[in-house]
Amino acid sequence: MATASIRPAAVAGYFYPDDPYALRAQIGEMLAAAVPLETVSAPKALIVPHAGYVYSGPVAASAYANLAGLRDVVRRVVLLGPAHRMAVRGFALPAAQFFSTPLGQVPMNRSNWETLQARPDVVVDDRPHAAEHSLEVQLPFLQMALDTFELVPLLVGNASAEAVAEILETLWGGPETLIVISSDLSHYHSYGQAQSCDRATVGQILTLRTGIEHDQACGATPVNGLLRAAAQHGLEPHLLDLRNSGDTAGDRSRVVGYASIAFSESRTDARAARH
Numbered sequence: 001m002a003t004a005s006i007r008p009a010a011v012a013g014y015f016y017p018d019d020p021y022a023l024r025a026q027i028g029e030m031l032a033a034a035v036p037l038e039t040v041s042a043p044k045a046l047i048v049p050h051a052g053y054v055y056s057g058p059v060a061a062s063a064y065a066n067l068a069g070l071r072d073v074v075r076r077v078v079l080l081g082p083a084h085r086m087a088v089r090g091f092a093l094p095a096a097q098f099f100s101t102p103l104g105q106v107p108m109n110r111s112n113w114e115t116l117q118a119r120p121d122v123v124v125d126d127r128p129h130a131a132e133h134s135l136e137v138q139l140p141f142l143q144m145a146l147d148t149f150e151l152v153p154l155l156v157g158n159a160s161a162e163a164v165a166e167i168l169e170t171l172w173g174g175p176e177t178l179i180v181i182s183s184d185l186s187h188y189h190s191y192g193q194a195q196s197c198d199r200a201t202v203g204q205i206l207t208l209r210t211g212i213e214h215d216q217a218c219g220a221t222p223v224n225g226l227l228r229a230a231a232q233h234g235l236e237p238h239l240l241d242l243r244n245s246g247d248t249a250g251d252r253s254r255v256v257g258y259a260s261i262a263f264s265e266s267r268t269d270a271r272a273a274r275h
Contacts, residue, residue, distance in 0.1 A: 006105065007096035007126065011133045015052040016140060020102040026053060027144045030061035040066050040238045040262045042073075045179035045226055047205070047219075048141075049258035050081060050134045054249040056184070056258040060141055062241035063260035067145040067178070074178045076109055077142055078152045078171045080164065080222040081134030081182030088157025090121030091167070092128040099136070099151060103143040109150035112171060116154070121163055128155050134182045134219070142180070156222045161210055164225020165232070172233070181226050183219025185257030191246040198242060198257035205261055206237050226263070235263040 012018035017026060030053075046063045049056035067074070083092060093116055098105040116122045129135070135153050142149065152171060156164065168179060186197045201216040208231045210224045217223055230237065240260040246252035 005096055006098045006100050007094055007129055009101050009136060010131050011136055012102050015133055015137050018102055023102050023140055024144065026057070027061070027140055030057050031065050031144065033058065034061040034065035036066045036068065037238055037240055037262070040240070040264050042070060042175065043067065043178070043262040043264045044233075044235055045181065045230065045263040047181045047183060047223060047226070047259065047261040048138060049184045049260065050137045050182045051184060051245070051256060051258065053137070055245045055256070056248070058248060059241045059243055059258040059260050063262060064141045064145045066240065066262055070178070071145065072147050073175050074146050074149055075176040076150050076152065076173060076178070077146075078168065078177060078179045079135050079138060079182065080154045080156055080180070082219045082222070083128050083132060083155040083157050084134060084218070085131045086128040088123070088128050088155055090123065090157060090159050090163070092155040092157065093117065093122050093124050094129045094153060095124050095126045096129070099139060099153065101136070101139045101143065103140050106139055106143065106149070106151045109152050112152045115170070116152075116167070119167070121159060129153070138180055138182055156219070159221055161221060161224035161228055164222050165228035168225060168229040169232070172229070179226065181219060181222045183217045183223050185217050185259055186215065187218065187256050188254040191244065191252035191255050194244045194246070194255045194257050198244065198259065202239055202242055202259050202261070206239060208237065230263050234266065236266045238262045238264065
């Protein structure tokens with residue numbers, strides 16, 4: 001169901017500043033404070049948190065700081081995240097052809113948009129996207145980290161990890177394509193409980209073991225799909241940051257966990273590809 005050709009920012013002024021100058025300054029400061037991991041070369045995929053910037057922004061910045069060498073390479077971003085506001089059967093693709101943020105408009109990749117509609121588990125509907133934050137909060141970071149790019153945004157509902165992996169395979173592309181999975185980790189445990197739970201979840205991700213549950217990560221389904229695809233393509237995961245809201249801007253009685261993880265070719269595979 002279409003509502004407009006442009007999907008306006010829904011959480012600007014709430015999850016992040018609605019003033020473009022303040023937004024650029026905040027993201028710039030977070031990116032400057034983040035230290036790229038030297039062992040990560042040209043990430044193909046990222047897992048990034050999606051809370052308000054005061055809570056998860058520094059953790060997200062640790063992922064986007066690793067895109068510095070890809071600024072003029074990445075031209076398409078495949079962005080998947082969970083639907084928090086409205087139930088979705090399978091996957092929801094927006095009818096809107098642009099996503100707007102205070103930093104400007106990001107266009108859809110029209111050919112991918114048309115291809116995905118052929119899948120019976122993909123519905124074209126603006127309504128699940130209208131108030132959803134999981135995809136939107138990634139866009140200003142991407143707009144700061146990359147030059148011009150097109151977007152393939154999918155909200156993931158009651159889909160399977162296998163279906164996510166199929167879609168990622170269809171959209172995999174080459175160096176011009178970056179995959180971003182938007183997900184927080186555990187929700188509303190005490191600080192110590194969250195640390196223990198989140199370390200276990202990250203350990204599972206770093207060994208490419210699927211079966212992550214939604215109480216471990218709200219984006220468990222797209223995360224599990226990415227893990228399948230990463231294993232198929234021989235990608236190595238690298239932990240960039242692991243914290244929770246008790247470390248950033250909240251109290252420690254009921255916290256939300258955040259991690260940034262990059263997936264890239266192994267150094268061995270990358271060297272072999274050059275010979």
